[in-house]
Amino acid sequence: MRPLFHPAIEDIRPEGILHALSDPERAMIYAQIAGIGAGGACTAFASMGDRVIPKSSLSQHIKILREAGLIHCERQGVEMRNRSRCGEVDERFPGLLAAILGAYAHLSEKTPES
């Protein structure tokens, strides 16, 4: 099985992070991963409120987050364990992730009808 690609911290770029988090569904998956201290299994993110995310979309979202340098993924048997790289990313780009997740959270507070 091919090893999973993870960019080195010095290769992580703002445009990659912004692109990865410019999809609200993907941003929500990232927020969930970042919120779980230990590695979360992919299956934990298979639904967003009432919506079910198809497995193929979920895999694609996880891949984009990983290649942007936002998460670290590790195969454990048949499962994939994901954890946020927010510590190192925040050291590189201080406040960026908090501001982005904050903007999405702020919006969902302001529009409870959506």
Add this chain to the structure above:
Amino acid sequence: MRPLFHPAIEDIRPEGILHALSDPERAMIYAQIAGIGAGGACTAFASMGDRVIPKSSLSQHIKILREAGLIHCERQGVEMRNRSRCGEVDERFPGLLAAILGAYAHLSEKTPES
């Protein structure tokens, strides 16, 4: 001449801002507009360091920034005057723009060779 579309502040969404600023060239144009207090003419952003931005690309960048709610554009005779909407956007999503522009600035400081 059709009036230019500007989203109302309550319609501005994080995903639109992230998408608009996920292109480094566009982010740099936005940073220049945000840095100029008064309205800057489009022609002021026609070059980035040694690189010349084709007029068609520049128009497209400006349109995407405007539609994301990041800038306000106004025709003045044959010129287009642009000003940043950072005040209202920052009120809606505190710290977001500063963090994004900061990340790009931080990167250019760290990689002087690029």
